[in-house]
Amino acid sequence: MDDLSLKDLARQHGTPLYVYSRRAMLAALAPYQAALQGRPHLVCFAVKSNSNLAVLQMFAQAGCGFDIVSAGELERVLAAGGDAGKVVFSGVGKARREMKQALEAGVRCFNVESTAELEVLSEVATQTGRTARVSLRVNPDVDAGTHPYISTGLKGNKFGVAHEVALATYRRAAELPGIEVVGIDCHIGSQITEIAPYLDALDRVLDLVESIESAGIPIHHLDLGGGLGITYTDETPPAADVLIGQLLAKIDARGHGHREIVFEPGRSLVGNAGVLLTEVMFLKPGEQKNFCVVDAAMNDLMRPALYEAYMGIVNTHQRAGAAETWDVVGPVCESGDWLGRDRALTVQSGDVLAVLSAGAYGMTMSSNYNTRGRAAEIMVDGSQSWVIRERETPADLFRHEHLLPR
Numbered sequence: 001m002d003d004l005s006l007k008d009l010a011r012q013h014g015t016p017l018y019v020y021s022r023r024a025m026l027a028a029l030a031p032y033q034a035a036l037q038g039r040p041h042l043v044c045f046a047v048k049s050n051s052n053l054a055v056l057q058m059f060a061q062a063g064c065g066f067d068i069v070s071a072g073e074l075e076r077v078l079a080a081g082g083d084a085g086k087v088v089f090s091g092v093g094k095a096r097r098e099m100k101q102a103l104e105a106g107v108r109c110f111n112v113e114s115t116a117e118l119e120v121l122s123e124v125a126t127q128t129g130r131t132a133r134v135s136l137r138v139n140p141d142v143d144a145g146t147h148p149y150i151s152t153g154l155k156g157n158k159f160g161v162a163h164e165v166a167l168a169t170y171r172r173a174a175e176l177p178g179i180e181v182v183g184i185d186c187h188i189g190s191q192i193t194e195i196a197p198y199l200d201a202l203d204r205v206l207d208l209v210e211s212i213e214s215a216g217i218p219i220h221h222l223d224l225g226g227g228l229g230i231t232y233t234d235e236t237p238p239a240a241d242v243l244i245g246q247l248l249a250k251i252d253a254r255g256h257g258h259r260e261i262v263f264e265p266g267r268s269l270v271g272n273a274g275v276l277l278t279e280v281m282f283l284k285p286g287e288q289k290n291f292c293v294v295d296a297a298m299n300d301l302m303r304p305a306l307y308e309a310y311m312g313i314v315n316t317h318q319r320a321g322a323a324e325t326w327d328v329v330g331p332v333c334e335s336g337d338w339l340g341r342d343r344a345l346t347v348q349s350g351d352v353l354a355v356l357s358a359g360a361y362g363m364t365m366s367s368n369y370n371t372r373g374r375a376a377e378i379m380v381d382g383s384q385s386w387v388i389r390e391r392e393t394p395a396d397l398f399r400h401e402h403l404l405p406r
């Protein structure tokens with residue numbers, strides 16, 4: 001990665017080990033910034049995709065705002081030097097204390113997902129003596145053509161305010177104390193590899209903007225969410241600048257070019273900038289299946305177990321000889337604990353494998369299942385590297401637990 005050997009990093013820091021390239025993350029951000037240059041915009045990095053402080057610090061320094069889904073993420077952004085004035089707060093279940101904390105920090109906008117939330121936010125804002133700037137997350141009812149667990153813009157999905165009731169909800173927002181309407185928001189899913197669903201959603205959002213403004217409620221910004229996919233295997237997602245170019249063309253053609261544009265990308269900024277390194281512990285050939293048992297597991301990287309996601313796996317050691325077919329599995333006591341199935345690899349025990357495209361929804365979804373400490377994280381840039389999170393020890397894991405009195 002960059003100018004460094006992943007094998008050496010694994011030897012130096014141990015495995016499992018997440019390694020990210022700062023250059024690759026900034027290179028992924030560049031087309032977003034280039035396509036939006038010259039008009040008011042904000043790229044809000046979706047913190048839940050990779051929330052390491054060093055990653056947030058880097059995006060803050062690059063001028064990004066942040067899309068958060070909890071007060072915990074807000075605290076991370078602030079600890080990393082991010083600006084609360086560039087934070088949008090998404091999520092279907094914000095707690096009162098989270099609303100209060102976000103109001104006091106001065107977040108830029110709450111992306112509100114229901115009338116009930118709007119009413120509670122109005123109460124909390126009034127009690128706190130602040131104004132909550134809001135946009136409503138509308139559900140445009142378009143099919144993003146992605147995995148059901150990461151599709152969010154269809155009817156029957158828990159997210160957003162249905163298109164049909166959006167205008168009425170905006171009317172309600174406009175009359176509530178402590179609430180100021182500033183924008184409109186939609187986010188239709190994740191790992192989207194087509195432009196069409198974005199264009200369909202945009203048309204529906206612009207229809208709404210026109211009817212909301214006709215009702216006398218001004219809309220300042222359009223937040224088009226995140227969701228752009230990456231290549232894990234053979235997917236061919238559009239480049240960010242191509243996608244944004246087409247969205248802006250429609251926005252301009254429909255006479256909305258003066259509005260500020262917000263995006264909330266996560267995966268497409270960091271996914272392909274990271275790998276998970278794992279050492280092969282045992283080879284276990286069998287009658288039906290060959291198992292390659294590695295020291296990373298579903299607790300370190302959940303995407304395969306949760307979504308049956310495909311992630312590339314390569315050996316950092318160049319081995320001669322014919323490849324055999326292996327299921328790459330972890331040590332956790334679950335049959336769902338696999339990282340890759342039926343992979344052609346030439347491999348020996350002691351080799352370090354790299355699971356590719358692990359920069360997004362890798363570390364952030366990790367757990368301590370089986371009392372496994374979470375992996376360390378490294379950032380590289382050129383020939384430099386930094387430990388940006390230390391490996392957890394067992395003592396870290398039970399530090400907050402208590403024995404009963406004897």
Ligand SMILES: *Cc1c(COP(=O)(O)O)cnc(C)c1O
Nearest residue numbers: 046090190226227264265266267
């Ligand atoms: C998760 C999420 C994002 C980021 O999605 P990606 O697919 O990682 O780009 C953006 N906005 C909201 C509201 C989200 O929940």
